[in-house]
Amino acid sequence: MTQTKQTSVALDAPGTKRGIDRGALVAWAKEQYPLYILIVLLVIAGFATDAFFTQRNLTNLILQASVIGIVTLAQFIVVLTGGIDISVGSVVGLAGVMSAGLFSGASVPTAILVSLVVGALIGSINGYLVAFRGLEAFIVTLGMLAFARGLVYAFTEGIPVTPAADNFRGIATATVAGFPVIGLLWLGIAVGLAFVVRRTVFGRRIYAVGSNKEAARASGVPVKSTLLGVYILAGAMVGFAGFLLASRVGVGTPTAGSLYELDAIAAVVIGGASLVGGKGRVFGAVVGTLIFAVISNLLVLLNVSTYLQDAFRGALILVAVFLTTVQFAKRRKVTKLV
Amino acid sequence: MQAHAETRTVAFEARNVSKSYPGVQALDDVSLTGYAGEVLAICGANGAGKSTLARMLAGQELPSGGSIAISGYDGSIDGPADADEAGILLMHQEPVIIDSFTVTENVWLKNLSSADKVRPWGIISRKKADATRAALHAVGLDNVSLGRLGSDLGPGLRQMLALSRTQVNPHRVLLLDETTASTTEEHFKDVLALVDRERAEGVSVVFVSHRMPEVFAMADRIAVLRNGKLVDVVRTSETTPAEVMTLMIGEAVSALESPAPLVSTAAPVLEVEGLSSGSADNVSFSVRPGEVVGIYGLVGSGRSSIARSISGNQRRDSGTVRLHGRPVSPKSPRDALRLGIAYLTEDRRREGFVKDFTNGENLTLATPHLFSRFGVINRRRESRRVGEMIREYQVKGGPSTFTRTLSGGNQQKVIIAKWLEARPDLVLLDEPTKGIDVGARLNIYQIIRALADDRKGVVVITSEAEEALMLCNRILVLRDGRFVGEHHPADSTTDDLIRASLGGDIA
Numbered sequence: 001m002t003q004t005k006q007t008s009v010a011l012d013a014p015g016t017k018r019g020i021d022r023g024a025l026v027a028w029a030k031e032q033y034p035l036y037i038l039i040v041l042l043v044i045a046g047f048a049t050d051a052f053f054t055q056r057n058l059t060n061l062i063l064q065a066s067v068i069g070i071v072t073l074a075q076f077i078v079v080l081t082g083g084i085d086i087s088v089g090s091v092v093g094l095a096g097v098m099s100a101g102l103f104s105g106a107s108v109p110t111a112i113l114v115s116l117v118v119g120a121l122i123g124s125i126n127g128y129l130v131a132f133r134g135l136e137a138f139i140v141t142l143g144m145l146a147f148a149r150g151l152v153y154a155f156t157e158g159i160p161v162t163p164a165a166d167n168f169r170g171i172a173t174a175t176v177a178g179f180p181v182i183g184l185l186w187l188g189i190a191v192g193l194a195f196v197v198r199r200t201v202f203g204r205r206i207y208a209v210g211s212n213k214e215a216a217r218a219s220g221v222p223v224k225s226t227l228l229g230v231y232i233l234a235g236a237m238v239g240f241a242g243f244l245l246a247s248r249v250g251v252g253t254p255t256a257g258s259l260y261e262l263d264a265i266a267a268v269v270i271g272g273a274s275l276v277g278g279k280g281r282v283f284g285a286v287v288g289t290l291i292f293a294v295i296s297n298l299l300v301l302l303n304v305s306t307y308l309q310d311a312f313r314g315a316l317i318l319v320a321v322f323l324t325t326v327q328f329a330k331r332r333k334v335t336k337l338v
Numbered sequence: 339m340q341a342h343a344e345t346r347t348v349a350f351e352a353r354n355v356s357k358s359y360p361g362v363q364a365l366d367d368v369s370l371t372g373y374a375g376e377v378l379a380i381c382g383a384n385g386a387g388k389s390t391l392a393r394m395l396a397g398q399e400l401p402s403g404g405s406i407a408i409s410g411y412d413g414s415i416d417g418p419a420d421a422d423e424a425g426i427l428l429m430h431q432e433p434v435i436i437d438s439f440t441v442t443e444n445v446w447l448k449n450l451s452s453a454d455k456v457r458p459w460g461i462i463s464r465k466k467a468d469a470t471r472a473a474l475h476a477v478g479l480d481n482v483s484l485g486r487l488g489s490d491l492g493p494g495l496r497q498m499l500a501l502s503r504t505q506v507n508p509h510r511v512l513l514l515d516e517t518t519a520s521t522t523e524e525h526f527k528d529v530l531a532l533v534d535r536e537r538a539e540g541v542s543v544v545f546v547s548h549r550m551p552e553v554f555a556m557a558d559r560i561a562v563l564r565n566g567k568l569v570d571v572v573r574t575s576e577t578t579p580a581e582v583m584t585l586m587i588g589e590a591v592s593a594l595e596s597p598a599p600l601v602s603t604a605a606p607v608l609e610v611e612g613l614s615s616g617s618a619d620n621v622s623f624s625v626r627p628g629e630v631v632g633i634y635g636l637v638g639s640g641r642s643s644i645a646r647s648i649s650g651n652q653r654r655d656s657g658t659v660r661l662h663g664r665p666v667s668p669k670s671p672r673d674a675l676r677l678g679i680a681y682l683t684e685d686r687r688r689e690g691f692v693k694d695f696t697n698g699e700n701l702t703l704a705t706p707h708l709f710s711r712f713g714v715i716n717r718r719r720e721s722r723r724v725g726e727m728i729r730e731y732q733v734k735g736g737p738s739t740f741t742r743t744l745s746g747g748n749q750q751k752v753i754i755a756k757w758l759e760a761r762p763d764l765v766l767l768d769e770p771t772k773g774i775d776v777g778a779r780l781n782i783y784q785i786i787r788a789l790a791d792d793r794k795g796v797v798v799i800t801s802e803a804e805e806a807l808m809l810c811n812r813i814l815v816l817r818d819g820r821f822v823g824e825h826h827p828a829d830s831t832t833d834d835l836i837r838a839s840l841g842g843d844i845a
Contacts, residue, residue, distance in 0.1 A: 199714055199715055199717070200710070200713050200714050200715060201706040201707075201710050201713045201714075201715060202713055204699065204703075204706060205706075207692075207694065207695070207699075208692045208695065208699075208703060211692045211693055211694035211695065212688075212691075212692045212693050212694070214688050214689045215688065215689050215690060215691055215692045216692060217670070217671060217672075218651065218671050218681070218683055218689040218690075219671065219692075219703045219704045219756065220670075220671050220672040220674075220675040220703075220704045220760075221672070222670075278692075278693075278694040279694055
């Protein structure tokens with residue numbers, strides 16, 4: 001039983017700068033279960049149907065994965081603090097219809113701003129209740145889930161909202177060298193978020209709060225404002241995802257984003273983050289999203305019935321949750337040795 | 339004497355038992371025999387391995403080497419269930435009382451798992467009521483009503499309630515692990531009477547403690563552990579507390595000379611006036627730069643409340659705290675840190691360090707501003723400084739080792755280093771060597787003394803008289819939330835401190 005394998009690449013000892021550190025690489029590779037799952041899935045997909053590895057299908061896959069991918073990133077930072085946000089789907093819907101409908105959706109920049117503000121505002125309410133009133137994130141965001149979706153129906157009266165701007169679909173349909181812009185936006189946000197959580201004081205605090213709130217507070221970490229910041233940031237990201245979804249569809253649909261919370265939470269967990277908080281990487285959340293997208297895509301290509309597709313996705317969530325218990329058992333053994 | 343010894347029946351036997359954790363050899367080749375109808379005390383300083391030994395006898399931990407045999411039980415003890423079966427009853431230092439259970443349910447707690455003995459979850463048949471009252475009577479709890487909830491009872495009553503299980507759970511061996519740490523004198527008499535009865539009934543009682551008066555009041559034999567090794571087993575009638583104390587502490591004490599009282603006219607770093615918070619009641623004291631002030635008292639005397647309320651970890655009811663003559667009232671540890679007050683927690687696991695953080699991340703947690711610009715961490719500067727800190731404080735393990743995998747002593751060094759990086763003027767240390775082995779202890783003592791040499795104000799809260807005398811220029815004894823005396827290491831003994839903290843004679 002060695003304890004020395006418990007290394008992290010976060011802080012290398014001075015003097016290991018030159019070349020690629022093989023030990024760190026091996027340690028990194030050992031933790032990339034989600035990546036291996038994704039690779040295996042891609043191989044299976046390639047053998048299962050010729051239609052998978054086509055430009056058309058892959059573009060389609062990226063388009064579908066991008067919006068939920070951004071929502072997953074938002075979910076990821078909330079989960080990192082040990083919280084959970086089940087209102088993301090409703091906020092996607094609310095931000096979508098508001099950006100398409102408010103100011104009659106005449107200008108794209110305004111629409112983006114509206115979606116960001118709506119998301120951040122809802123995030124700040126969630127964050128205030130969780131951080132400053134000490135309420136359970138699950139209950140708070142459950143209420144918000146119903147509230148925001150209710151607002152969507154009140155605002156649209158159940159009818160899709162058509163924006164006035166001609167170029168409303170512009171962002172979602174544009175490509176750069178054949179790659180969809182919406183996918184690049186997802187990638188850009190992922191890289192930016194990775195920088196925030198790994199390289200900034202704010203990010204360090206997120207991990208500290210998620211891992212051990214008491215220790216963080218006792219060490220001078222502003223726990224409450226860190227939590228509030230996380231929920232606002234997550235809200236803004238979800239809001240932006242709502243705009244992108246409306247932009248892709250071309251209208252603000254009242255039912256948009258329904259059940260996104262399930263996919264987002266499942267993708268975060270499959271990506272290796274711990275629902276208890278304090279553990280997980282942005283890269284994992286991205287891979288988790290892709291795993292989900294590939295499976296959904298494959299089921300469609302293989303003409304699996306829509307009803308069965310839902311069952312598949314549900315089963316995947318159960319498997320993901322099961323996998324976390326396996327990780328838990330491993331961790332418990334380690335702590336017992338201490 | 340010889341004839342008497344031959345009639346004794348062996349109750350349990352530990353043969354060459356060892357236990358090691360990463361970085362710590364908690365027990366090293368210990369062989370010990372307990373006899374029926376005898377009280378055996380296991381003494382040792384904190385970290386000597388006495389609780390480890392007790393937990394192993396109770397099947398809560400398994401030895402890394404050696405074996406434990408219980409007379410009348412054939413199997414080996416591989417877990418708490420086996421220990422139950424073998425008739426071993428362990429009383430923890432922190433009594434196991436379920437807050438939301440009634441007194442009755444708590445008395446029968448160990449039987450609730452088997453439905454044939456008592457029906458589960460509170461449906462305890464009325465026939466049991468008499469037995470419950472009898473059990474409570476045996477530990478002096480006649481006035482406690484059976485329907486009260488565990489949460490309604492104070493620490494002393496909780497301990498006695500746990501002890502009442504000796505009456506309803508048949509056992510051959512009774513382990514008392516520091517059980518009297520939070521009992522009052524009145525309850526201590528009940529414990530004493532209980533132990534006497536157990537002895538008369540032929541139970542082998544094992545009493546784990548480092549409190550000499552209690553050990554000498556109870557035990558027939560005393561086994562002394564030091565640094566994981568069994569130093570000696572002596573008969574109580576043939577020894578003195580001073581002798582046992584010397585066996586317990588060994589040579590380690592003489593490594594540091596007791597400091598003289600500080601002669602200084604410098605303005606105090608800290609002045610506390612009429613502070614009330616938690617169980618601390620209207621306390622006043624001051625600390626000068628370069629002075630180590632000890633606060634010595636029993637658990638529950640309000641020691642931690644004083645430090646926690648000064649450092650923004652706990653609300654203050656009344657009183658003023660002045661830092662460099664300026665009144666301050668930090669609302670959070672963050673405020674306190676900005677003012678230059680650092681508080682080293684008693685509860686390392688909960689508040690000391692972040693469990694999923696590496697040494698590097700924990701070391702810089704309190705001072706991110708030193709390693710960042712516009713909120714972005716400068717990793718090169720951070721890792722360079724972390725490397726320096728690890729060398730300076732002799733922390734085992736590198737910057738990327740997880741702090742939780744270290745031994746208690748090394749964890750403590752990481753926590754101290756984290757705080758000192760913020761360059762505080764006042765350092766409050768709450769039980770800085772709790773559960774830390776002797777080697778690391780000296781190391782931590784040296785760090786604390788170096789702080790004083792660096793002209794900082796230092797407050798050390800401790801429940802160990804030896805530690806207070808070794809470390810502090812001045813010792814304030816706290817009892818029931820009030821200071822009851824000031825002692826100087828030069829003209830005080832551990833006995834003086836213990837007496838003052840207990841409030842008179844015991845034993």
